[in-house]
Amino acid sequence: MVNVQQDKLLNDIANDRTHGSTDLALLALDGISKAANATDTVLLAVFQQRMQSLIRSLQSSRPSMVALNNLLERVRLPISQFNSRDLKAYRKLIIDHCAEAKSFAREAQSQAVIEMVNQIKPGDVIMTHSISSTIKKVLSRLSKTRVHIIVTESRPGDEGKVLAAYLVALGMRPTYITEAQINLWMPRANKVVVGADALLEDGSIINKCGTSLMAMSARYHGVPVYVCAESFKQTNSNAYELEQMDPGELKLNVAGVKVSNWYFERVAPDLITKWIH
Secondary structure, eight states: OHHHHHHHHHHHHHHOOSSOHHHHHHHHHHHHHHHHHTOOOOOHHHHHHHHHHHHHHHHHHSTTOHHHHHHHHHHHHHHHTOOOOOHHHHHHHHHHHHHHHHHHHHHHHHHHHHHHHTTOOTTOEEEEOSOOHHHHHHHHHTTTSSOEEEEEOOTTTTHHHHHHHHHHHTTOOOEEEOGGGHHHHGGGOSEEEEOOSEEOTTSOEEEETTHHHHHHHHHHHTOOEEEEOOGGGBOSOOOOOOOBOOGGGGOOOOTTOOOOOBOEEEEOGGGOSEEEO
């Protein structure tokens, strides 16, 4: 049963199309903590192998999401240095470090949200792309202010529909557009605000495909681009791996056509005005 639950956790994280990287990392930490509690072995060595394997598998399940790797490393590293023979102590160590990592993530997110809200003024028109728990919290704080949000569809996952519904539930009246309309609507915006799944050493970011097009349009029209992303999404490397998803998501059932469905892309640092964290 434990292995079935762990397989489900891995599958849920790997195939999730609606949550941002911070939310997925928090879900993974919850899953690790539950797995530690649910172990059915009395052998410490077996337990250690299972938990290390689960964490490493989760870390590699979404290669474009640095947050997942970095937050889980806050658990994996200290438990890998455990040198006692006490299984209960090992279990407690895992659960405690999962709780610490979640607390760290939430504090970092709260700080980024506050800093981003401070950059926004009444009357601002903000364009955003895809969905991010951090950006959702920013927009929630702005729901009682006089700002207008332009939301992109964000195919193929259509996260924009989820975000638009979320904003309406907050009492806001967003504008919903396809990515093809980004350049048409950009002159009406005075800020672009997006999240990020990774921040590379050279200042570039990894985010949902379409972000570069939005940033290039913003640069052409003189609109500043703000990336609101927590510090734990930063990496000291410029290496990255982009995720390519099932071509069937694009629903083109025509024989002989090669369908491309890359989910993430790199956005060059010269297209980014400021990283807010």
